[in-house]
Amino acid sequence: MRYAIIGPGPTGVVAAETLRAQDPDAEIDLYGDEPEPAYSRMAIPYLLAGDIEESGTYLRHKPGHFEAIGVRHIRDAVTRVDSAGRQLTLASGATAGYDKLLIATGSRPVKPPVEGLNQPFIHHCWTLEDARLIAQEAHEGTRVVLLGAGFIGSIIMEALVRRKVKLTVVERGDRMVPRMMDQVSGNLIKQWCISRGVEVQTSTTINAVKPDPTGSARYLLATDHGDLAADLVVVAAGIRPTIDFLEGSGVAIRNGVRVNEYLESSVPGIYAAGDVCEGLDWNTGHHAIHAIQPVAVEMARLAALNMTGTKALYTGSLAMNVLDTLGLIAASYGQWEGVDGGDSAELLDAPEYRYIKLQFDGDCLVGAITLGLTQHVGVLRGLIQSRVRLGDWKLRLMQDPSRIMEAYLACTQ
Numbered sequence: 001m002r003y004a005i006i007g008p009g010p011t012g013v014v015a016a017e018t019l020r021a022q023d024p025d026a027e028i029d030l031y032g033d034e035p036e037p038a039y040s041r042m043a044i045p046y047l048l049a050g051d052i053e054e055s056g057t058y059l060r061h062k063p064g065h066f067e068a069i070g071v072r073h074i075r076d077a078v079t080r081v082d083s084a085g086r087q088l089t090l091a092s093g094a095t096a097g098y099d100k101l102l103i104a105t106g107s108r109p110v111k112p113p114v115e116g117l118n119q120p121f122i123h124h125c126w127t128l129e130d131a132r133l134i135a136q137e138a139h140e141g142t143r144v145v146l147l148g149a150g151f152i153g154s155i156i157m158e159a160l161v162r163r164k165v166k167l168t169v170v171e172r173g174d175r176m177v178p179r180m181m182d183q184v185s186g187n188l189i190k191q192w193c194i195s196r197g198v199e200v201q202t203s204t205t206i207n208a209v210k211p212d213p214t215g216s217a218r219y220l221l222a223t224d225h226g227d228l229a230a231d232l233v234v235v236a237a238g239i240r241p242t243i244d245f246l247e248g249s250g251v252a253i254r255n256g257v258r259v260n261e262y263l264e265s266s267v268p269g270i271y272a273a274g275d276v277c278e279g280l281d282w283n284t285g286h287h288a289i290h291a292i293q294p295v296a297v298e299m300a301r302l303a304a305l306n307m308t309g310t311k312a313l314y315t316g317s318l319a320m321n322v323l324d325t326l327g328l329i330a331a332s333y334g335q336w337e338g339v340d341g342g343d344s345a346e347l348l349d350a351p352e353y354r355y356i357k358l359q360f361d362g363d364c365l366v367g368a369i370t371l372g373l374t375q376h377v378g379v380l381r382g383l384i385q386s387r388v389r390l391g392d393w394k395l396r397l398m399q400d401p402s403r404i405m406e407a408y409l410a411c412t413q
Contacts (some may be wrong), residue, residue, distance in 0.1 A: 001026040002097060003307060004088060006078045007104035007242075009030035009294055010040055011274030013059045015102050016071045018304035026308075028070065029098070031079035036128050038066075041106075042293055048138075048159035054128060061196060081249040083267045100307045103265070104300065105242035107291065108223045112237045113148070116209030122233040125156045137232045140164035145221055145230040147206060151178040153236035154189075154325050159405055160234070161198060161326060162387055168199040168228055170221075176203055180321050180332045184348060185355050185371045192328045198329050201225065209233060241276040241289065254278055256289045257333040263303040271307055273299035280316030280404055281368060282381040283334040283384060318385050322377065328353055329374050334384040335367035337358055342366065345398040356401045361395040379408040388412055392395050 003019050008030050016030050027362035029361050032038070043057040055061065066073045074096075080089035080304045088096045098400025106375070109124040111117055121137060123130050137146060142165045146157055149171035161165050171178070176193070190200045201223070208222045217229035241256040252258045254265035262278065272278075274296035281288040295317045306311035324330045338344055338359040344358040352372065359367035365383045370376055383390075383404070390397065393407040 001308075002029070002099045003027065003102070004029045004031065004096065004098035004100075005102045005104055006031045006088075007106055007274070007276075007298075008034075008038040008073060008247075009104065009106050009274070010059060011104040011106065011296045012102070013038050014173045014297050014300040015104060015273065016066070016067065018301050020069050020071065020310060021309040022305065027072075027095065029072045029074055030066065031074050031076060031078050031090075033075065034127060034129075035075055038073070039128060040293075042246070044128065045155045045159040047128075048125065048131050048135060048156070049162040057128065077245075079245050081246055081251070081270075081304040082269060083249045083251065086269070088170065089136065101270045102300075102303055102307065103243075103246070103251075103270065103276055104274050105245075106275040107295075108242045109241035110238040110240055111235060111238065112145075112206075113283065114206050114209060116219075117233075117235065119209065119211075119219070121231065122209065122235065124235050125159075127154075132229060134232065134234060135163075136139050136255070138163045138165050142232055143217060143230050144168070144232045144234060145170060145228050146234045146236060147174075148236035149190075149200065149202070149236065150182055150236065150238060151177060151321060151323055152239065154323055156234060156236050157193070157198065158324070158326055163197070165232075167197075167229075168201065169193070170204050170206055171200070171202045172205050174199065174203060175324065176325075177330065180323065180336075181330060182337070182369060183358070184346070184358065185330060185369050187310075188353055188355060188371055189328060189330060193326060195198070196326050198326075202258060215386055239275075239291070243276060254287070258287060259314075261313055261315070262311065263299060263304045264306065271303045274305040281316060281319060282316035283318050284385075288319065290319055290382065292317070292320065318381065320381060328372060330372075331368075331369075331370045331377060331380075333368045333380050335361075336369050337367065339366060343394075345401045347401045356404075358397055358401050358404075360390075360394060360398075364388070365390065365397075376404050379404055382412070383408055386412070 038059045039057040044375040077091040144165040144167045176189045218231040221228040257272035278287045302312040343360045354372040359370040
């Protein structure tokens with residue numbers, strides 16, 4: 001049996017190791033186009049902040065790890081999948097066969113349609129090479145503009161603050177982390193960042209990046225509220241699944257690769273896992289991408305088991321994000337925006353940056369947002385995941401959302 005895995009991130013690495021454990025005699029090829037050892041993108045902000053060395057981003061630290069377990073780590077990009085012929089075309093022009101394939105390509109950063117973003121000293125913060133280039137320029141007092149205040153942008157912001165740059169964050173949305181937080185919590189995070197010396201401009205669009213004609217800065221960024229001076233620009237305007245190479249493969253795609261309960265795509269023998277995979281959301285019953293590393297790693301393990309013939313059911317996952325923004329912890333769970341006909345309840349202590357909002361469908365809790373409150377993480381996840389009927393406790397939570405632990409104990413014990 002010859003297995004191919006496209007993507008050497010955490011998903012691909014765990015899948016390769018699981019395949020080897022399940023099938024000691026198989027051929028296993030792991031494809032990725034970066035020259036680096038297999039590493040975790042989630043560790044890059046910690047590298048940029050100076051908390052770890054480059055080796056701290058590596059997924060496996062023993063030299064020759066993949067060779068030792070009989071996995072070929074092939075540093076070449078897959079540009080085409082011929083599912084009928086079970087063959088891959090590589091960027092180098094070579095071709096390679098496979099019997100079963102796992103797509104674990106994750107996501108790639110989005111470059112917004114802004115004039116001038118292809119100039120030097122404008123970078124994403126997505127690869128180790130990106131981090132090296134940013135670190136060369138991001139020194140104390142350097143004027144840095146960060147495009148995007150979403151989840152990834154906020155993590156990068158923390159690393160830049162640690163480097164003591166003069167930072168301006170620009171977000172098109174009307175609040176920070178708009179795909180995770182509502183107006184109240186998103187704007188509280190904004191005020192928190194401002195209070196810690198970060199300039200944050202929301203509801204702001206960058207229209208062009210041009211050299212500063214006066215020479216006092218490297219660039220001027222033209223926005224709908226005036227010009228911003230910058231010597232370094234970091235782009236964090238979102239991500240999308242890496243699926244372009246699947247065009248013409250027959251693999252069904254919506255937002256990502258659609259899979260069944262065994263993580264198999266619409267093409268038999270081709271599986272998907274991780275941030276590229278559109279699996280079951282157990283809160284809604286629909287398919288969704290949950291770009292969370294623990295979910296990705298579990299998907300990898302289950303997909304590899306299924307590829308070797310051991311039936312392993314993927315029961316779905318819950319949309320959940322936890323973000324630390326300069327020490328302020330925010331979290332969103334499930335259907336945090338609410339459902340049609342549902343009820344909501346909230347409790348706010350703005351001076352202390354504390355907030356909780358609950359969303360109900362009937363007497364079931366289906367979503368929540370918390371800010372500055374970490375004690376409810378497991379309880380909220382448990383109630384939403386189980387869809388336990390709250391009964392009279394729904395009314396009590398509507399009156400005082402802080403009683404979530406009491407509700408959990410009363411309804412689950």
